[in-house]
Amino acid sequence: MTGEQLVASWLASLQNERRLSPHTLRAYTATGHRFLAHIAEAQGRPADLQLLATLTAADFRGFLSARRTEGLANVSAARELSALRSLAAHSRDRHDTPFPGLDGVASPKVKKGLPRPISPTDARALADTTGEMHDEPWLQARDTAVLLLLYGAGLRIGEALSLTGEILPLAESLTITGKGRKQRTVVMLPLVRDAIEQYLKLSPWPVTRNTPLFRGAKGGALSDGVLRATLRKARTALGLPETATPHALRHSFATHLLARGADLRTIQELLGHASLSSTQIYTSVDTARLLDVYKSAHPRG
Structure with missing residues (x-):
């Protein structure tokens, strides 16, 4: 199986089975083709399933390093790596061919920013x-x-x-x-x-x-x-x-509900978050908003 065929079957499964958003699909499509092009250039031949299975952690890091020279930030590098892990999982589950080299690649540290609600x-x-x-x-x-x-x-x-x-x-x-x-x-x-x-x-x-x-x-x-x-x-x-x-x-919907006394579990259900940790960020948003109000209004702010 060629690398292009593998990527095509992976993208089809993401669209038809996991029903990812068009935005995510576009991003994953770009990552898949960029990765195949990089490996083909680095290895001197088109990437196929057999070649991809022999890649080492250094090969995957080489791809991320090349992307960083193009100005890729940590958050985007983490997204690219997440796409590759998804591709590897598809290869393992559908074609019984894992990418063991990926196991040795750590995700870049990403500073989690706060959502920016509006009034x-x-x-x-x-x-x-x-x-x-x-x-x-x-x-x-x-x-x-x-x-x-x-x-x-x-x-x-x-x-x-x-x-x-x-x-x-x-x-x-x-x-x-x-x-x-x-x-x-x-x-x-x-x-x-x-x-x-x-x-x-x-x-x-x-x-x-x-x-x-x-x-x-x-x-x-x-x-x-x-x-x-x-x-x-x-x-x-x-x-x-x-x-x-x-x-x-x-974000504003969630933050304004929290400010009016809604509990996190209720907001989690309304937003459709899989885990409460995804919702808890809104407590920081509300605290940040209150601090802004305090600093602008308090005479000693």
């Missing part, structure tokens, strides 16, 4: 202004509805854009299938329900049980790239920082 006022302004970037009323209503869904229900952008007409008619709660096909129930606030219903009323595209809820201008499924591009314009117009992204709205 409730800015979150609503960002949702409204992103909609206002369009001329057509139904497109305005669409973008506002999507972003309010991220902020009001804590959805990932991929989760919101994968919704279909199956969720209609809207109720007070919604079942979401997130990462790893794990399901969770989120609350649908009246503000969010009203925004979605307004979009559906204006949209020229009928929504059936199996069609996308949020449509692009030509009727296909709305892509996250289109939404992100429009949001960037709105962010600039509002003078918000680059950290005001769709995912920041999800």
Whole structure:
């Protein structure tokens, strides 16, 4: 089996079985092909399954070192290594060919940064202004509805854009299938329900049980790239920082719930985190916010 065939079967399994997000798939695809090209150049011949199984820890470190000369930071190097470990697991499980050399490669140390939430006022302004970037009323209503869904229900952008007409008619709660096909129930606030219903009323595209809820201008499924591009314009117009992204709205959802007294277990369930440790970072976010308020308002701050 060639290296290209191995990578192709790996990517197919990630898409069809693990159902990774398009963003992650693009990143893993790039890593797989970069790695094969590096090994082919270093070894003097195209990489096949037999060659990959004989690679040493030094060979894998050589790939990461070459990537670092291109300016790769620790967090990105760790992501590249994670992709290679996933490829190795696929080779072991599907082709009974492990990559033992990877066992001797340690992950780069990554300093975990805090999420950067935005205020409730800015979150609503960002949702409204992103909609206002369009001329057509139904497109305005669409973008506002999507972003309010991220902020009001804590959805990932991929989760919101994968919704279909199956969720209609809207109720007070919604079942979401997130990462790893794990399901969770989120609350649908009246503000969010009203925004979605307004979009559906204006949209020229009928929504059936199996069609996308949020449509692009030509009727296909709305892509996250289109939404992100429009949001960037709105962010600039509002003078918000680059950290005001769709995912920041999800962070804001969690941080504002915590500030209002919600417990971590509840937030974990609403966000769909597999472990509580992923949710506990929001306690640091809230503490950081309180310290900022203290320093700016206290006379001895």
